[in-house]
Amino acid sequence: MESNIPQIIPDIAIPMIDSNPNDKNQSAPTTILPSVDNARPESMHDTPIASPVIAGDVVGTSIDTQQRKILGSFNFGGNGGLQNQNNAPLIDKTGLVSETNFPTASTVQVGPFTTSSLTPVDVPGSALNQFTVDRLVNVLFLVTIHGGNDNYPVDGSSMQITGVDVFNGSPQQLFTYPVNESWYLTFISQNPTTKLITGWTLNSNFNFATIAIQGSLPAGNHILKLQYNINGTGIAEIDLFEVAYIVLGS
Numbered sequence: 001m002e003s004n005i006p007q008i009i010p011d012i013a014i015p016m017i018d019s020n021p022n023d024k025n026q027s028a029p030t031t032i033l034p035s036v037d038n039a040r041p042e043s044m045h046d047t048p049i050a051s052p053v054i055a056g057d058v059v060g061t062s063i064d065t066q067q068r069k070i071l072g073s074f075n076f077g078g079n080g081g082l083q084n085q086n087n088a089p090l091i092d093k094t095g096l097v098s099e100t101n102f103p104t105a106s107t108v109q110v111g112p113f114t115t116s117s118l119t120p121v122d123v124p125g126s127a128l129n130q131f132t133v134d135r136l137v138n139v140l141f142l143v144t145i146h147g148g149n150d151n152y153p154v155d156g157s158s159m160q161i162t163g164v165d166v167f168n169g170s171p172q173q174l175f176t177y178p179v180n181e182s183w184y185l186t187f188i189s190q191n192p193t194t195k196l197i198t199g200w201t202l203n204s205n206f207n208f209a210t211i212a213i214q215g216s217l218p219a220g221n222h223i224l225k226l227q228y229n230i231n232g233t234g235i236a237e238i239d240l241f242e243v244a245y246i247v248l249g250s
Helices: none
Strands: 007-009 013-015 030-032 039-041 062-064 069-071 089-092 104-115 131-133 137-149 158-167 170-179 182-190 197-205 207-217 220-231 236-247
Touching: 104 220, 137 170, 137 220, 158 207, 158 236, 170 207, 220 236
Parallel strands: 007 039
Antiparallel strands: 013 030, 062 069, 104 236, 131 220, 137 158, 137 207, 137 236, 158 170, 158 220, 182 197
16 A cells, blocks of 8 residues: 655755855855655755854854854954953963963961960961952862860860851851861870879870862952861960962863
8 A cells, every 4th residue: 555654855956056156155045846746845944154253253152062153252362272351361272271261379378376266367378369250160279287276185175277258358158177186195104013004194286187178159259268266275376377279160
């Protein structure tokens, strides 16, 4: 039995050549031959040839893979790379430009820095230079500290470290973390007969603490810094620290 289901066949297009063969950007009109009976033709569109892109023109922020277009506000630089709206290079002939795509800053300070405050106060020299982002970004905040609380051997008191983001002038807490000292015993006395321990001296040393926090920061101005205070009694002391951030794509 002969099927009545329509068959899909392509139309046949014959380009009608323009009288000016030197114009390479012209659109070639088409003439469609009649379709076969009982057949449903495929669509055929006459698409003009796109105009050439000139280096230096603003061409886009992203590539649309279906439309094959670059959209937005990036520039093609004179060296063949891609620049942002501030003309800073994003990509060049050797790859991603790290300094532009992943802004970073750091500082190393040697103390001692001390406080007996029960509430957080700024760690001297820990504030990094202000940076500005135009949209929500992911940031890696890195801190290394050597310090502690001198009363840790007495009552277990510690030092509290707080990471702060001053966002558009308003301090925002990013994290808070206790730093304890390490302890050990010396001058241990022992009864030679019973072998019982009869006395000792408790000692402590500052510890290194390393903190890595990844978080999202909103569009605006940011200043990252450290604060510290005591938990319990005694004096919190930092004798060395490093603080840094890396914006994970701007």
